[in-house]
Amino acid sequence: MSPKTRKVTQKEIAQLAGVSQTTVSMVLNDRDGTNVRIPDATRERVKRAIEQSTYVADPAARRLAGLDNKIIGIFTYEPALSPESMDFYGPLLTGLERAAEEAQCDLLFFTSSPVEEGRRRLFHRQTRLRLADGCVLLGQSMDGGDLERLVDEGFPFVAVGRRDETAARVPYVGIDYASMTAGLVDQAYARGHRRGLYVHRDTDSPAARDRRAQIASSAATLGIQIPEAVARDDLAPLVARAQAGDATVFFAEDTFLAEDLAHALHRSGLSVPDDVSLAALGEVRGHVVAGRTLSGFHIPRTRVAAAALDLVQSLIHLPADEWSAIEVQQLLSGTVEPGDTLASPASER
Amino acid sequence: MSPKTRKVTQKEIAQLAGVSQTTVSMVLNDRDGTNVRIPDATRERVKRAIEQSTYVADPAARRLAGLDNKIIGIFTYEPALSPESMDFYGPLLTGLERAAEEAQCDLLFFTSSPVEEGRRRLFHRQTRLRLADGCVLLGQSMDGGDLERLVDEGFPFVAVGRRDETAARVPYVGIDYASMTAGLVDQAYARGHRRGLYVHRDTDSPAARDRRAQIASSAATLGIQIPEAVARDDLAPLVARAQAGDATVFFAEDTFLAEDLAHALHRSGLSVPDDVSLAALGEVRGHVVAGRTLSGFHIPRTRVAAAALDLVQSLIHLPADEWSAIEVQQLLSGTVEPGDTLASPASER
């Protein structure tokens, strides 16, 4: 039951150096204030004693005594290290590790949180959340209750991805989908497209709403038509609209949907981009349809994760009532990938 | 500086329920021994009070009071979450996460450890090692001093990969390369090969020694010739030995070397496996040479990592002087992938 590790304590160091335990603590933490001034001789004696021993401060005790731990909790609503999730989580984890190394902090993954209704629970009887100085939350969708409670308790945390599930002001670092979406629509316009179709899955997330709103706003600004259409299992009705000449370009809400559309178009004898152009409003790296690079976005996921870790550090070092002083809701912009599936419409050639 | 999180403590729960703080602790930990018997009525009252509050036990305090934390440290000598290392670490991390979830423990990644001479240091002034109940060590090569110190201090840990850098008895979970190597040589023999060549990089690791020793031993048992050759930058001398008919099959120490050999053979006009057979003594999943599945091993890395986590749990729950009672050095066997690059020698056809 008990890890019978004989560990050296400050008390023993104190005895070795012939000083009080308080002094050892002072030396270790470089406390040299107005009321404390430790002569170099003493300081040296203590340091030597520490070096000769295998002393390391007990982080649990430090934490209990009120110091921060340099431990950031990482909570993911799904398993993050499984092969299937690596596509999404991989770049995020890379950014977290890189930023953590720089900030000299350790990462505590809450892998123990019990899974209920398909996702992990953040708060449960034995949560080790409190052991961390702060926490980064990851996941496609999050629990509004969790977010609110974290805000209420003033616990420093940052969500990855834009959040508005809750009334509370949730600190987050997300992706600026609006500006990239605008960029992509502009490119389509520049190539001569005047009639498009925005195809989506009718899901409701902040990022999804951002994209839809920007499509509508860009279309209005440019004076062109880009109505919406919801993709069901059967994509044939959408393909029909392209065949009818209703749209010369498809904007797909995400990359998987874009690939599905590409297949459906191909099966109906329509070629991309000769007959219809196609672009995805998501990360297209590594995605190729019919030998062509898919047009879409490059999303700086690694940078987003690193920024989230940096932000949570700022929150930790700031009293909760001063959080409003910094930008706790950040959107990072990626770049538009022109790709090869967005070309001029046939009528322009 | 201080995360001013208002947190609920046992004391407050006690007041709410009108009992002592001790009783709250007893209820929380289900302590119902000889001297303690808490009536259901009291128990219920306390439980209700807890549910109405947002109480969660402070893990730092629990740890300090001597309980275990259900936190396992993960130490990697290189960055584990970078894209380049995912190939090697990915399956290991998957196994760790899976086993951690099952064992209900959290994973503390020591990402803060300073990098010196190209690899991270485990022991340093501020190491949070002690916060974990035990630790899993990962890395292509490890520091013998670290291993010895961990053993000395009786800290529960398990290395992934076979270790013999040190005299101390290091707990590990590794790969049984010997049995897989024997299997591969047997297959070559069965296909009619009598003269082989074992090509390696002359590196010195337990796993490398295992493979070399087994090659020699298998050859002796079967009464065939499989001499060794060290691969330099220029592989031409090795190719020449195939051309001279010195060897009908190449065994490469690892998969990358096998691919290099394949290219060198190809450039010299030798075809695999028509002119020479080729097999890698490493994981071949996803590796294809000239359109053919490389012959070699499938290594159960996910299982190895999960086993390591399970083993460290056992160590944690056992007093250090009883560690010898369990198998602290385990080798897991993978399977031989026959592949398409190991065929009968030309002389047999």
Next chain:
DNA sequence: CTGAAAGCGCTTACAG
């Protein structure tokens, strides 16, 4: 059955 007390290892006012 239940509570007051000691102790885990550390930090930080507070007195000398």
Next chain:
DNA sequence: CTGAAAGCGCTTACAG
């Protein structure tokens, strides 16, 4: 300049 003491939140003998 330095140490005795209180306190962080919890667990566990030990007395009632």
